[in-house]
Amino acid sequence: GESVGLHLPTLSVQEGDNSIINCAYSNSASDYFIWYKQESGKGPQFIIDIRSNMDKRQGQRVTVLLNKTVKHLSLQIAATQPGDSAVYFCAENTVLSSNTGKLIFGQGTTLQVKP
Amino acid sequence: EADIYQTPRYLVIGTGKKITLECSQTMGHDKMYWYQQDPGMELHLIHYSYGVNSTEKGDLSSESTVSRIRTEHFPLTLESARPSHTSQYLCASRSAGNTEAFFGQGTRLTVV
Numbered sequence: 001g002e003s004v005g006l007h008l009p010t011l012s013v014q015e016g017d018n019s020i021i022n023c024a025y026s027n028s029a030s031d032y033f034i035w036y037k038q039e040s041g042k043g044p045q046f047i048i049d050i051r052s053n054m055d056k057r058q059g060q061r062v063t064v065l066l067n068k069t070v071k072h073l074s075l076q077i078a079a080t081q082p083g084d085s086a087v088y089f090c091a092e093n094t095v096l097s098s099n100t101g102k103l104i105f106g107q108g109t110t111l112q113v114k115p
Numbered sequence: 116e117a118d119i120y121q122t123p124r125y126l127v128i129g130t131g132k133k134i135t136l137e138c139s140q141t142m143g144h145d146k147m148y149w150y151q152q153d154p155g156m157e158l159h160l161i162h163y164s165y166g167v168n169s170t171e172k173g174d175l176s177s178e179s180t181v182s183r184i185r186t187e188h189f190p191l192t193l194e195s196a197r198p199s200h201t202s203q204y205l206c207a208s209r210s211a212g213n214t215e216a217f218f219g220q221g222t223r224l225t226v227v
Contacts, residue, residue, distance in 0.1 A: 032214055043205050043218030044158070089157065093214065102173065103148060103207075103216055105158040 012112040019077040021109045023090035026071060030092035031101065035064060035075045038087045038108065047075070047088075077111075085113045118142050121206050121219035128196055128226055136191045136222045138206030147189040148216065150205040151175060158205060164189060196226040 013019045025033070032051045036044035050057045050064045050073070057064050063076040077084055087108040093101045119140040128134055138147070145166045150158040150173075160173030164183040178200070179193050189208075193200055203223045209216040 034214055034216075041220075043207070043220050045218070046215040049214040087155070102160060102163055102171075103209075104160060104174065105150070107157040108155070110155070 008109055010110045013080050014114050017080055019080045019111060021075045021088050023073050023106055024071060025092055027094055029095050031095050032093050033073050034091045036089045080113050082113050085111055119208055119217050119219045121222050125223050130197055130226055132196050134193050134196055136204055138189045139187050140208040144208035144210045146209050148207040149191050152203045152205055198226045201226050
């Protein structure tokens with residue numbers, strides 16, 4: 001079956017440092033991967049995505065890296081701020097047919113930013 | 116801000132009761148999803164829909180049912196609630212060809 005998972009349940013970083021959150025996946029049929037941020041009491045919020053034919057994608061203060069050889073992706077947050085404190089999930093879109101797919105989430109990593 | 120709404124936000128209900136969790140979106144999205152999430156844990160897909168009159172079961176077996184009679188509406192029903200159904204239920208939607216899914220704020224269900 002398919003599974004998406006993160007390596008560490010909790011990551012604690014100092015404000016201003018860079019954060020790296022990791023995720024491993026098992027389904028090679030996924031066409032893209034997404035990172036979501038979930039703050040307490042809220043639904044997940046889209047951060048950035050990456051197509052399976054890409055290795056790297058950058059956004060504002062965030063970079064996602066995809067290594068298909070070892071089925072691993074990571075989210076890098078530059079200059080981590082207190083507002084970045086949340087639970088981060090990786091997700092993959094599993095292709096079922098040409099126009100259908102389901103979004104599968106992995107376990108979350110809680111990012112704690114120390115002032 | 117996403118235009119997807121879930122009601123109620125919180126629900127405490129007795130065992131055996133029938134409940135319907137509402138989810139509505141005003142973005143015209145074809146694809147809609149229901150996830151179950153325990154506190155601090157991952158999201159488990161329980162139902163999804165590609166459009167009107169299309170519903171599929173997700174990876175996590177669930178005793179709930181869904182319907183998609185209108186594009187904007189994707190309600191989830193539990194015919195007979197049990198304490199094991201206690202959890203948070205999150206609804207999401209996205210448009211075809213778009214990777215970004217928008218989530219509602221969730222319904223936190225407690226069955227006593």
